[in-house]
Amino acid sequence: MSLLVQKFGGTSMGSPESIKQVVKRVTQARDAGHGVAVVVSAMSGETNRLLELAHNMVTAPVAEDLDVLLSTGEQVSIALLAMALRELGVPVRSYTGAQVTIRTDNTHGKARILDIETDNIEADLTAGRVVVVAGFQGVEESGRITTLGRGGSDTTAVALAAALKADECQIFTDVDGVYTTDPRMVSSARRLERITFEEMLEMASLGARVLQIRSVEFAGKYQVPLRVLSTFEDGPGTLISFEDSAMEQALISGIAFNRDEAKITVVGVPDQPGIAHRILGPIAAANVEVDMIIQNVSESDLTDFTFTVHRNDYAATMALLRPQVREMGARDLVGDDRIVKISAIGVGMRSHAGIASTMFEALAREGINIRMISTSEIKISVVVDEKYLELGVRTLHDTFQLDIAPE
Amino acid sequence: MSLLVQKFGGTSMGSPESIKQVVKRVTQARDAGHGVAVVVSAMSGETNRLLELAHNMVTAPVAEDLDVLLSTGEQVSIALLAMALRELGVPVRSYTGAQVTIRTDNTHGKARILDIETDNIEADLTAGRVVVVAGFQGVEESGRITTLGRGGSDTTAVALAAALKADECQIFTDVDGVYTTDPRMVSSARRLERITFEEMLEMASLGARVLQIRSVEFAGKYQVPLRVLSTFEDGPGTLISFEDSAMEQALISGIAFNRDEAKITVVGVPDQPGIAHRILGPIAAANVEVDMIIQNVSESDLTDFTFTVHRNDYAATMALLRPQVREMGARDLVGDDRIVKISAIGVGMRSHAGIASTMFEALAREGINIRMISTSEIKISVVVDEKYLELGVRTLHDTFQLDIAPE
Numbered sequence: 103m104s105l106l107v108q109k110f111g112g113t114s115m116g117s118p119e120s121i122k123q124v125v126k127r128v129t130q131a132r133d134a135g136h137g138v139a140v141v142v143s144a145m146s147g148e149t150n151r152l153l154e155l156a157h158n159m160v161t162a163p164v165a166e167d168l169d170v171l172l173s174t175g176e177q178v179s180i181a182l183l184a185m186a187l188r189e190l191g192v193p194v195r196s197y198t199g200a201q202v203t204i205r206t207d208n209t210h211g212k213a214r215i216l217d218i219e220t221d222n223i224e225a226d227l228t229a230g231r232v233v234v235v236a237g238f239q240g241v242e243e244s245g246r247i248t249t250l251g252r253g254g255s256d257t258t259a260v261a262l263a264a265a266l267k268a269d270e271c272q273i274f275t276d277v278d279g280v281y282t283t284d285p286r287m288v289s290s291a292r293r294l295e296r297i298t299f300e301e302m303l304e305m306a307s308l309g310a311r312v313l314q315i316r317s318v319e320f321a322g323k324y325q326v327p328l329r330v331l332s333t334f335e336d337g338p339g340t341l342i343s344f345e346d347s348a349m350e351q352a353l354i355s356g357i358a359f360n361r362d363e364a365k366i367t368v369v370g371v372p373d374q375p376g377i378a379h380r381i382l383g384p385i386a387a388a389n390v391e392v393d394m395i396i397q398n399v400s401e402s403d404l405t406d407f408t409f410t411v412h413r414n415d416y417a418a419t420m421a422l423l424r425p426q427v428r429e430m431g432a433r434d435l436v437g438d439d440r441i442v443k444i445s446a447i448g449v450g451m452r453s454h455a456g457i458a459s460t461m462f463e464a465l466a467r468e469g470i471n472i473r474m475i476s477t478s479e480i481k482i483s484v485v486v487d488e489k490y491l492e493l494g495v496r497t498l499h500d501t502f503q504l505d506i507a508p509e
Numbered sequence: 510m511s512l513l514v515q516k517f518g519g520t521s522m523g524s525p526e527s528i529k530q531v532v533k534r535v536t537q538a539r540d541a542g543h544g545v546a547v548v549v550s551a552m553s554g555e556t557n558r559l560l561e562l563a564h565n566m567v568t569a570p571v572a573e574d575l576d577v578l579l580s581t582g583e584q585v586s587i588a589l590l591a592m593a594l595r596e597l598g599v600p601v602r603s604y605t606g607a608q609v610t611i612r613t614d615n616t617h618g619k620a621r622i623l624d625i626e627t628d629n630i631e632a633d634l635t636a637g638r639v640v641v642v643a644g645f646q647g648v649e650e651s652g653r654i655t656t657l658g659r660g661g662s663d664t665t666a667v668a669l670a671a672a673l674k675a676d677e678c679q680i681f682t683d684v685d686g687v688y689t690t691d692p693r694m695v696s697s698a699r700r701l702e703r704i705t706f707e708e709m710l711e712m713a714s715l716g717a718r719v720l721q722i723r724s725v726e727f728a729g730k731y732q733v734p735l736r737v738l739s740t741f742e743d744g745p746g747t748l749i750s751f752e753d754s755a756m757e758q759a760l761i762s763g764i765a766f767n768r769d770e771a772k773i774t775v776v777g778v779p780d781q782p783g784i785a786h787r788i789l790g791p792i793a794a795a796n797v798e799v800d801m802i803i804q805n806v807s808e809s810d811l812t813d814f815t816f817t818v819h820r821n822d823y824a825a826t827m828a829l830l831r832p833q834v835r836e837m838g839a840r841d842l843v844g845d846d847r848i849v850k851i852s853a854i855g856v857g858m859r860s861h862a863g864i865a866s867t868m869f870e871a872l873a874r875e876g877i878n879i880r881m882i883s884t885s886e887i888k889i890s891v892v893v894d895e896k897y898l899e900l901g902v903r904t905l906h907d908t909f910q911l912d913i914a915p916e
Contacts, residue, residue: 118565118566121566152585155585155589156588156589156592158525159525159528159589159592159593160592160593160595160596161596162596163592164592164595167588167591167592167595167603168588168592170584170587170588170591170603170605171584171585171588171589171592173584174581174584174585174588177577177578177580177581177584178559178562178578178581180577181563181574181575181577181578181581182562182563182566182578184574184577185563185566185567185570185571185574185575185578186566186567188567188571188574189567189568189569196574196577198577198654200607200608201607201652201654222652245608245629247605247608
């Protein structure tokens with residue numbers, strides 16, 4: 103008998119009909135002879151309803167009190183799922199985070215899991231019971247309820263799988279796996295059988311938001327095999343694996359993209375130590391997240407400093423920097439909020455220097471002008487004009503033959 | 510410094526405005542130098558909303574799962590009240606039943622409190638914090654959440670007051686105390702300064718439903734002084750006391766009544782041992798609650814057996830008994846669902862045999878025919894035709910001069 107941790111999100115818990123679909127997935131696994139521990143999120147919309155209650159009451163609710171309030175969302179979910187399973191004669195026991203016990207630090211609202219007690223759950227599993235655990239929540243040392251922050255149920259599932267030494271942690275969503283790119287944009291996009299953790303991290307941060315990044319990092323750290331599947335459609339999903347050896351042999355695994363970018367360039371700024379900090383310091387202080395940062399080697403005493411931000415932060419960031427251009431002795435400040443980022447991702451590219459040139463050549467052949475380039479070990483990102491988004495993604499998907507499964 | 514336990518029900522927790530009123534009551538007590546532990550119910554309507562979720566999911570939810578679901582109602586309340594107090598700078602800590610710990614037996618849905626751990630709460634109170642506790646819930650030996658059944662928050666408050674050896678347990682409601690009778694029926698009805706536990710038990714079971722009966726029994730058992738007050742109006746309320754000595758000297762404390770009665774008589778049944786059981790057995794098996802039971806001394810070998818049930822159960826009970834009339838050898842089955850019960854209650858009547866005759870005489874003077882009589886140590890109840898309800902209540906209220914406070 104193998105042990106599975108199955109995690110279902112808010113959409114899956116959103117109605118009696120979809121909860122029945124969850125029951126189907128759980129009983130399928132159980133009928134196949136697996137031990138099953140289930141982690142559930144709050145019903146979709148529930149967290150917002152509770153937040154509204156809080157904000158109707160006070161202007162600035164304290165995180166400690168919000169955690170007590172919000173954690174009721176998953177408690178409702180575990181109760182409903184336990185009822186539905188029990189009605190089918192499935193022996194079941196539900197657990198809040200505190201009941202498990204899932205111990206966290208005391209950073210209310212975004213706590214980190216320190217330790218999970220597994221004795222009771224293991225006894226339930228041994229006795230043939232399905233265990234239903236509230237995601238997103240835990241308890242700190244002095245017994246106060248904590249939450250892991252939005253989307254934290256994925257993290258609960260992975261941590262529980264690690265603690266139970268589960269054979270697989272299955273994250274059920276409304277998509278049936280991770281694709282080589284967005285199937286709504288490229289019809290030949292193919293579901294990946296496997297993807298590495300590193301690739302998944304790059305995919306997730308680039309907009310293919312199937313999983314919470316933190317849960318993927320967590321899974322990597324504890325070497326928990328993760329699988330992404332659909333609650334509503336049958337299929338094997340995508341296995342996110344930490345084993346490099348058994349990987350698909352493709353150089354590139356997927357093409358990710360991000361529509362909501364804007365770029366800003368400080369032109370002709372004196373090339374002195376500390377200039378990057380002078381530019382980015384105030385931006386960080388204003389809580390604006392910076393994505394790509396590029397500064398070219400300069401051949402004079404002046405340089406151009408370019409970075410990208412979320413499109414929503416573009417106007418505020420420009421307004422923040424404009425008064426400082428003169429102080430910094432820079433020539434100009436220019437920006438563009440009609441750009442997108444396209445990235446090719448694959449662990450295979452590590453050992454293949456030719457990937458970048460193949461990528462740039464393919465884009466050039468289609469007349470797509472590259473505005474910025476940034477690379478990492480397993481990723482090459484380019485910034486192009488917004489109008490080239492679809493053409494760029496399709497071109498790269500074709501060029502790297504991602505529609506064909508590797509042998 | 511004295512210690513108060515204050516309990517607020519669903520109506521008091523029903524909106525941000527009424528929660529502000531709760532905050533006012535708590536801070537008033539705190540500003541007066543009292544230590545305050547607060548017990549709250551779920552927001553009005555919340556329990557029904559949760560039950561609807563359950564019944565949309567399955568036809569017959571199991572009590573164990575319902576407890577997990579329903580206990581979220583009070584958890585939402587403690588979070589909201591804690592937020593509201595904290596916003597005013599009041600140091601506060603909230604507790605679910607499990608966090609307290611309030612240990613119960615494992616009768617899910619109607620559990621009984623076994624024990625309350627007070628160490629943490631006492632430490633909070635000593636540190637000057639207000640403690641906010643979820644009513645209605647506890648935890649059984651193996652860590653599962655239990656509920657005390659509807660209205661159980663009163664019981665939580667009394668049990669907590671007993672465990673903390675509080676000076677008073679204050680039950681806040683939407684009425685400002687216990688009255689000599691319903692003020693909507695008799696405008697001269699007077700709020701009682703004090704009432705004994707025994708009187709309160711009789712008043713509660715007779716329809717003056719201010720408090721849960723179980724909580725009053727509990728308060729009597731542990732000698733916790735209870736006070737009923739209004740959340741929304743200032744005033745001293747009514748003290749429910751276990752001290753006989755300091756009682757008001759009135760013979761009668763109040764006139765209670767119950768509109769929803771029906772009476773059923775098995776006429777001319779053989780006066781043999783076991784006949785009461787033969788009549789009432791099937792009724793009890795059908796879960797119909799029987800209130801008054803009267804069987805007169807018979808002078809022949811036949812007797813008449815009369816009892817009352819809730820008006821809603823009248824038709825079913827008649828249908829249940831009709832086929833059995835012949836089997837029992839009874840002459841007839843007759844009933845009336847247009848009757849009401851009026852009761853005079855007072856510990857003072859114990860030593861005054863004349864009360865009953867004064868009562869019957871007053872009713873006779875108004876031409877009110879008494880259909881049934883039943884008496885206990887501190888109560889005399891009569892059943893009369895429905896049309897005499899208001900006249901009967903007013904007549905008795907006047908006769909015993911309940912509009913005048915005793916000296």
